[in-house]
Amino acid sequence: MTRHVERRADALSRERIVEAAVALLDADGEGGLTFRRLAERLRTGPGAIYNHVANKGELLAAATDAVLAPALKAEVAPDVRAVALAVFDAIDKHPWVGTQLAAAPSQPAMLRVFERIGRQVRALGVPAAAEFASVSALTNYILGVGGLNAANARTVAPGTNRTDFLTTVAAEWADLDPEEFPFTRDVAGQLRDHDDREQFLAGIDLILNGIRLLGRP
Known part of the structure; x- marks a missing residue:
């Protein structure tokens, strides 16, 4: 032995x-x-x-980098939307990644995400003074939504059908007090029918549209 x-x-x-x-x-x-x-x-x-x-912290950083490195290759993620979706999917597959990225901003994986997004934002012609804020907004959105999506998935009992779960939650929203929650009641049907990845990309597009305006004369 x-x-x-x-x-x-x-x-x-x-x-x-x-x-x-x-x-x-x-x-x-x-x-x-x-x-x-x-x-x-x-x-x-x-x-x-x-x-x-050397220690668990180093191991967690290495594991996070190993999971994200393939998603950040130029041939896999040639633009901001592709980078965002690749990171979103990686966090969805490995829910612990979102927590690790937020916990250590200077770790290699986090720096790779920031650098990839930064280069692509710069290519949009964004004024230098607005680059940091633009890249930070995109990065925070990607990690925030990706992490929240992964956290929500962990709260659902294993084997739960997604459609059934959303239908139940949508019914609860639709039954809310109409004076206190008029908006939430109105969008209950959209919650039931939405696709997580499509909704995520819609948010990316909203941010990108605003960033592109910064580069216009």
């Missing part, structure tokens, strides 16, 4: 450790990621993992 564990430890790489960490995070969230569980999954000892990753 000792020889077997040693062989597994010798075969360890940072890439394998991060891959295993992502699997644990997807299954149980940040609370489910411990070096003990990771060691069990990799069939090695925690000490061998520390040879490649």
Whole structure:
């Protein structure tokens, strides 16, 4: 057994450790990621993992970067809308990513998102004085909506049909007091029929339309 564990430890790489960490995070969230569980999954000892990753914070940053890096490639996300949707889908698939991005603004994944959006906003001809505010608005919207969408998905019981769930919530909205919630009652039907990704992109377009106006004489 000792020889077997040693062989597994010798075969360890940072890439394998991060891959295993992502699997644990997807299954149980940040609370489910411990070096003990990771060691069990990799069939090695925690000490061998520390040879490649200094602490949990570094591991979370590496896992976040590993999940988002493919989505941020130029051929996958050639413009702002594509970047936004790629990040949205990554957070939807890996709900813990949204929390990690918000928790550490200077981590590599966050910087990659900001840089990709920044270059594309600059290409729109936005005045230099408005670039930071424009990119920040887009980034905050992407992470905020992506994180909220992922959080909402986690609150729904496993196996719940999305259409049935939205129909139930829409019925509750439609039954609200008409004097206190006139607007919410009016849009209840739109809640029931909406598509999360389409609604997300509609918000991106609203922000982009405003940003484009900044570059006009």
